[in-house]
Amino acid sequence: MEEIASGIWQALKLIGSLDPEVRRIALFSLQVSGLALLLAAGVAIPYGIWLAFSRFPGRRVLIGLTYSGMAFPTVVVGLIVFLLLSQQGPFGILGWLFTPWAIIVAQFIIAFPVIASLTMSAILAINPGMRLQLRSLGATRTQATLALLGEARVSMVIALAAAFGRVVTEVGAVIIVGGNIAGNTRVLTTAIVLETRKGEFAAAIALGLILLLISFTINIIATRLQGRALAR
Amino acid sequence: MKAFGKNVGFGWRVLLTLVALPAILLPATACFQGAERSLVLTTTTSTYDSGLLDHIIPPFEEEHNAHVRVISVGTGQALAIAARGDADVVLVHAPSLELQFVEDGNGVRRTYVMYNDFVVLGPSDDPAQASGLSNGAEAFRRIAESGAKFASRGDESGTHVKEKEMWSEAGVESVESQDWYLSLGQGMGGTLTTANELGAYTLTDRGTFLARKELNLVIVAEGDERLFNPYHVIMVNPDKYIQVQSELAGVFIRFLISPDTQQRIADFRRDEFGLSLFNPVHLEETP
């Protein structure tokens, strides 16, 4: 207990003094996960929308696969990305292994099914009568689709928040494909692993507090939005 | 979106600020541009976690305008990554694995850089009565006989390889199946923390142990020549992997054994502990 208390005290001092290394790592984490999220959202949201609106044979299978993607162990994602990006692998030529791009690729893969599934289920959760209601008020097909997406927008923001929380706190995949290189691929989670391994618990706690702050903020936003969405 | 803007405005704004803005700025930041040249070094946790590499590498980076990207893992993983051509140079401490690595055509120019030694740690009440021994194998034998807990790295690291050698020296067989034997699959730091919490015996390099002042574990056996711990640097074979930065790697190897660097290795944290954590082998005077 004493150790945790003094650790937290030292951690607060580290944060309070705006230790440049701690700040850099925190900012870098946000940047990498943010970029991964944006890229994933750019593909996963249209995919989720398409899956929700389209009708074709095999759609149910695809939906099932997308949902189960959320349960895919992140460390296995890390292993697969490692093997793909390795010099021995098919994408070794890119030279992305042990660079921020490798982390972005891994986080992209982790975020994709979360965003796609939640987007899809948000749209499917809208009352099926809503499209008729919109058409009846004089909406064209496109206008009705846009309005339906508008109805699902809160859930989509929640999907983004959930995916961001998942990737920014992910450690297994990031350490495998990024290598936890100082000043290059070290993010909050891998830095915590390193500091713990070194027995530098104060530094680990400082980084942990920042990570908590980030994921709490994201969660609070998501909960607030969800509160509104459910209050309907 | 405009028609519906009102009640999610806040969430959007926060999310944008928190996520999108830094993300867009990312490609502009330094880590994406990098130095002119970079060298990927896979190494063991003991050299990196102790701070040694942060102490000796900066002059190299400055002098050659290159960035050394250090990936610190167990020796087994360090060699495995290198054997796939994903590193340029390795700095490890498991002679038998290193020789195999070179023999397989994966590495060239294996060069001796420094050494330290392994020590056997245990709880201060020493249930195995192994303390004060200078015969490392005897210490391992007593631990096995007493059935006291032993925490193993279990990760094919240099330390783990050495530990397996010691068990076989001690004539203890199929140690992995004993219930007092804990195979952790963790780095040295994690293993020390676990052994400390459980009051278990363990094997560690001296450097990592000295750097961890908060531990309750004490040295029970040391000084056996079999506990000697040499570190070698090896260049990944550029004939096998054309992308290896062989020129820069060669410069790096020469740099490690240069008098200046060797002196920095000898000086590293010496004032703090009263002795060197790592002993250079290319200096005339011994510390």
Add this chain to the structure above:
Amino acid sequence: MSDTIYTLDRLVKRYGEREACNIASLEIRRGEALGIIGPSGSGKSTLLRLLNFLEPQTSGTIRFLGETYDARASVSLDVRRRMTLVFQSPLLFNTSVLNNVAYGLKLRGVKDAKTRASDFLQKLGMESLAREHPSTISFGETQRVALARALILEPEVLLLDEPTANLDPYNVALVEDLMQRNLREMGTTIVLVTHNVFQARRLADRTALLLDGKVVEVGPTEQLFSEARDPRTRAFLGGEMVY
């Protein structure tokens, strides 16, 4: 120009094997309020969706304002925008009441849609609801907002599906008042589906009884109530089980 707005001819709608609607012939006159009564499952809602051109019929034709539409006809946006349907369970959009009421105007490219929606709510005495979110208003208020959202479009045809189902008498009176005032002002044609025969009697000029998707009898409301020809009509109006 005839005073008939809709003419239905052998209009059939099937969902798979099930025949939801099969109307041999029905005329709806411009400016009238036509009540459609019948037990649940008699095809009333299906009929409204067909009249709104929300889904194509299986066979038969709908003649609307001089144009005849068969099962494969494409109905222009302009025609569809002359009518609107207020659904039985009102679905408000997840945004303010004001935005809900302005939505149809925005679709039609009206620039000051919000101002007009605001004025309209004021005219209906509902201005206090304008900034509310649908999640915070009562069911009766929701129903009135849904009606306002339709009325502001000044449709030539207003299709109402059980607009007062599940409402308390006070709110029923409010909604009926809202309908009647606008009916008089704009000369709107109203098709009112209701299972409440008394409501039909209060509001409808003519009333039709639908059973199993077929029109059993149609005529001036008072005449239907006082001297229905078909025994099934008499039974239904008398509150007996028709099946």
